[in-house]
Amino acid sequence: MQLKGAEILLECLLEQGVDTIFGYxxxxxxxxxxxxxxxxxxxxxxxxxxxxxxxxxxxxxxxSTGKVGVCLATSGPGATNLVTGIATAYMDSSPMVAITxxxxxxxxxxxxxxxxxxxxxxxxxxxxNYIVKNVDDLAETIRSAFHIARSGRPGPVLVDIPSDVxxxxxxxSSKRPIPAQYENARITPQKLNEAAELIHQAKKPLIxxxxxxxxxxxxxxxxxxxxxxxAPVCVSAMGIxxxxxxxxxxxxxxxxxxxxxxxxxVSECDFLIAIGTRFSDRVxxxxxxxxTGAKILHIDIDAAEIDKNILTAYSLVGDVKRVLSLLNPLLxxxxxxxxxxxxxxxxxxxxQPKCTSQDLTGQYVIQRLSEIANPDAIFVTEVGQHxxxxxxxxxxxxxxxxxxxxxLGTMGFGLGAAIGSAVAHPGTTVINIAGDGCFRMNHIELAxxxxxxxxxxxxxxxxxxxxxxxxxxxxxxGKRYSSTxxxxxxxxxxxxxxxxxxxxFNVTTPDQVDETIKKAIALKKPVVINCEISGDESVFPMVxxxxxxxxxxTKEAE
Numbered sequence: 140m141q142l143k144g145a146e147i148l149l150e151c152l153l154e155q156g157v158d159t160i161f162g163y164x165x166x167x168x169x170x171x172x173x174x175x176x177x178x179x180x181x182x183x184x185x186x187x188x189x190x191x192x193x194x195x196x197x198x199x200x201x202x203s204t205g206k207v208g209v210c211l212a213t214s215g216p217g218a219t220n221l222v223t224g225i226a227t228a229y230m231d232s233s234p235m236v237a238i239t240x241x242x243x244x245x246x247x248x249x250x251x252x253x254x255x256x257x258x259x260x261x262x263x264x265x266x267x268n269y270i271v272k273n274v275d276d277l278a279e280t281i282r283s284a285f286h287i288a289r290s291g292r293p294g295p296v297l298v299d300i301p302s303d304v305x306x307x308x309x310x311x312s313s314k315r316p317i318p319a320q321y322e323n324a325r326i327t328p329q330k331l332n333e334a335a336e337l338i339h340q341a342k343k344p345l346i347x348x349x350x351x352x353x354x355x356x357x358x359x360x361x362x363x364x365x366x367x368x369x370a371p372v373c374v375s376a377m378g379i380x381x382x383x384x385x386x387x388x389x390x391x392x393x394x395x396x397x398x399x400x401x402x403x404x405v406s407e408c409d410f411l412i413a414i415g416t417r418f419s420d421r422v423x424x425x426x427x428x429x430x431t432g433a434k435i436l437h438i439d440i441d442a443a444e445i446d447k448n449i450l451t452a453y454s455l456v457g458d459v460k461r462v463l464s465l466l467n468p469l470l471x472x473x474x475x476x477x478x479x480x481x482x483x484x485x486x487x488x489x490x491q492p493k494c495t496s497q498d499l500t501g502q503y504v505i506q507r508l509s510e511i512a513n514p515d516a517i518f519v520t521e522v523g524q525h526x527x528x529x530x531x532x533x534x535x536x537x538x539x540x541x542x543x544x545x546x547l548g549t550m551g552f553g554l555g556a557a558i559g560s561a562v563a564h565p566g567t568t569v570i571n572i573a574g575d576g577c578f579r580m581n582h583i584e585l586a587x588x589x590x591x592x593x594x595x596x597x598x599x600x601x602x603x604x605x606x607x608x609x610x611x612x613x614x615x616x617g618k619r620y621s622s623t624x625x626x627x628x629x630x631x632x633x634x635x636x637x638x639x640x641x642x643x644f645n646v647t648t649p650d651q652v653d654e655t656i657k658k659a660i661a662l663k664k665p666v667v668i669n670c671e672i673s674g675d676e677s678v679f680p681m682v683x684x685x686x687x688x689x690x691x692x693t694k695e696a697e
Contacts, residue, residue: 140312144274144305145174148238151281153181155316157209159200159562161185161193165213167240167253170305185562185591187555188583190217194224195555196562196587198233202542203517203560205356207234207288214241215253218299219260223549225295226264230546231377232354234293236284237261243303244272257299266294274307282317289319292441293354321440321458326465334436334455335469341410341434343478344370347393350377350545351415351439351459358382358538360463361414367470371482373401375416376530380541384534390482391491394422395682396527399489399691402682404482405430406689414438415459418448419546428687438462489693496649501525501600504652504670505532508570508598511656516568517542517560521553521577524606527678529572551580554597558584561593568594568660575601575625578632585639588665596659596666599632604674613677615684624674636667643667 142150148171152160160182164172175184187193190212197208208228212221218239228235242251258268267287269280277300284296338344346368352361358381365372365388372382373393382389391398393405405411411433416422423429426449434452437445438459445454455462494503505528508518518533519542520526526543535541542560544552557571578599588595609623636643642662644655646669659666680691 140310141308142311143170143174144277144300144307144309145170146177147274147277147309147311148281148300148305149174149178149182150311150313151278152209154282154313155207155285157182157207159183159185160209160211161187161196161200161559162211163187163190163193163213163217165217165240165253167214167242167302168211168305170302171211171238171240171300185558185587187587190220191224191551192555192558192581192584192587194221194235194237195227195552196559197235197237198224198228199519199542199556199559200563201228201233201235201559202556203539204563205354205539207236207285208559209236209238211238212240213253214239214257215255218255218257222261222264224555225261225297227544227547227549227552228295229264229266231350231544232293233295234288235295236288237295237297239297239299240305241270241299241301244301247301258297261297264295265297268297268299270299270301271304272301274304274309277304277309278311282314286317286319291321321461323457323461326455326457326462330455331465331469334453335466337434337436337453338368338410338412339471339473342475343407343409344368344473344475345404345408345411345433346370346372347375347405347411347413347416348372348378348381349375349414349416352378352381353538355415355440355459356538357415357460357463360460360467362386363467364463364470367467367472369473369475369479370412371404373397373404375419375422375545376543377545378416379530379533380535380538383536385536390486392530394688395424396531396678396680397688398531399680399693400482400485402680402688402691403485406687407481408433411435412438414463415440417444420448423448424682424688425685496652499647499649499652499670499672500676501528501672502532503649504598504600504672505529505572507652508572508656509534511653512570512660513568516540516570517564519543519553519557519560519569519571521571521573522548522550523574523577524610524676524678525572525574525600550577553577554581554584554595557595557597558588558593561588561595562591568596570596570598573597573599574606575599575603575632576605579630582635585636585641585665585667589640593665594663596668598668599670600672601632601669602672602674602676603629606674606676607678609674610677632667632669639665641665641667643669646670
C-alpha cells in the first residue's frame with residue numbers, strides 16, 4: 140500500500156510492538172505528529188516538558204521492562220536536547236530508539252534554520268545511527284534500528300528523518316520483526332568445561348554481578364550459580380536487583396561506596412567470577428590494587444570488554460543467561476568452610492547499618508521507604524549521595540526494580556525515568572529518590588506526571604547543598620565549599636509542587652516519615668515529599684581515589 144513516510148514510520152513502530160512514545164513536537168516533525176493524530180488509538184504519545192525528559196522517560200521505560208524505549212524530537216535544539224539522555228542510555232546499555240526530524244534533504248549542510256548534524260553529534264554515544272534521505276529506505280531503516288537496539292549488548296540507536304522524507308510517498312508492506320540476536324558462537328563445550336574446572340579449584344570464590352545479568356534476564360540462573368558454588372555475591376550499581384538483597388549470599392555493592400564486606404572480600408578472594416560487568420573505574424578504583432590475589436573469570440556478551448580495564452585469567456563471551464544455563468549443570472556443589480567462616484565474621488564486623496528514628500537522615504528515609512513500600516515497588520534515583528544511600532539500603536527482590544544512571548551519572552535522570560517506569564507499569568508504586576540539586580534540574584516534568592495522572596512519588600532528600608561534590612570538598616579540598624552550598628534564596632519545594640497541582644509534604648522530624656510515606660502511596664497521584672536533612676551527612680564507606688578497593692574509610696577523621 141502507498142503511505143507517507145510518517146505513516147510508514149508509525150506502521151513500523153507498531154510492527155515492532157511499540158505502543159508508547161515520549162516526545163515533544165516541532166516544525167520538522169509536524170508530518171510525524173500529524174500522522175500520530177491519525178494513529179492516536181494505536182500509539183500512546185506522552186508529551187513531556189523538555190526533550191531531555193523524553194529521552195529519560197524512554198530509557199526508564201526500557202530499563203523497567205526490557206523493551207525498546209522510543210522518544211521523538213524535532214531538529215536542531217530539539218534533537219540536541221535528547222543527547223544527554225541518549226548518552227545516559229548508551230553508557231548503561233539501555234535499548235532505545237530516538238527519532239528526530241531534520242530539514243529537507245536539499246537543505247542539509249546549508250546551515251538551515253534549526254539544522255544540526257545530529258548523526259555526527261550522536262555517533263560516539265549510539266550503537267548506530269542513520270539519516271534517511273530516501274523514503275524507500277525508511278521502513279528497513281526503522282526495522283534495523285530496533286534490531287540493533289535490542290540485539291547483543293543493547294543500546295540506543297538514532298534515526299534522523301528529514302521532513303520531506305516524512306512527507307514523501309512510498310510502497311509499504313508489513314513484516315515480522317527480526318528476532319534479537321546474541322553472540323553465543325564462542326561458547327564451546329571445551330571452554331565451558333575449562334571454566335567449570337577453574338571454578339572447582341577455587342577455595343575462596345566471589346561472584347561479581349553487573350547490569351548484564353539484569354539485561355539478559357539471568358537472575359534465576361545467577362541464583363542457581365551462586366548456590367552451586369556456595370559463593371557470596373556482590374554487585375555493581377547497575378547490577379543491583381540482579382540478586383535478592385535478602386539472600387544470605389548477598390554482600391552488597393562493590394566499589395568506591397561499596398559495602399565494607401564486599402570490598403574486603405574482593406581483596407581476599409582467590410577466584411573472582413565477574414558476570415555482565417565492565418569493571419568501571421568506580422568499581423576498581425586502583426587497577427594495580429584490585430583483586431590482586433585472585434584469578435578472574437569474566438563472562439560478558441561484549442568481547443570488547445574482556446581485558447579492557449582488568450586483565451583476566453579466563454573469559455566466556457556470550458549472553459549471560461545462555462552462558463550460565465550451560466555452565467550450571469557442569470558445576471559440583473562446593474563447600475569451602477573456612478571461606479564461609481570468614482564471610483560470616485566480616486558480616487558480624489561490618490553489619491548493615493540500621494538507622495534509628497533519632498535523627499532525620501537520608502539513610503533513615505530510604506530504609507523506611509524500602510520497608511513501607513509494596514515489595515514490587517520500582518525505585519528510581521537521581522545521581523549523588525542519595526543514589527549511593529539507595530544502593531546501600533534498598534531491599535529488592537526482583538530484577539528491574541531499581542533504575543539509576545550508572546555510567547554517565549546524569550543529574551536530572553530520575554523524574555523522567557520514573558515517568559517512563561510508571562507508564563510501563565500501571566498501578567505500580569514508583570518512587571524517585573532525589574537530591575535537591577537534581578530536583579532543581581527536572582521538576583518541570585511534574586507537569587507531565589500531572590497531565591497523565593501518573594502516581595510518581597518524588598522523595599527529595601533536601602540538604603541545601605550539592606551533597607556528593609561537597610563531600611569531596613570536605614574530605615579532599617580543605618572544606619573549601621566552592622559553589623556547592625544552595626542556601627541562598629532556597630526554593631520552597633512544597634509550594635513548587637503544589638503549583639504544578641501535585642500533592643506535597645514537608646518532613647522535618649523522623650516521626651513524620653512513616654505516616655507521610657503511607658499517605659503518599661495511598662494518594663496514587665504525583666507527590667513530592669521534601670525531607671530536610673543535614674548538609675553534613677556523608678556517604679560511607681568510601682574508597683579515596685587512588686587507594687586499593689579494600690582501603691576504605693568508614694567515617695570522617697576526628
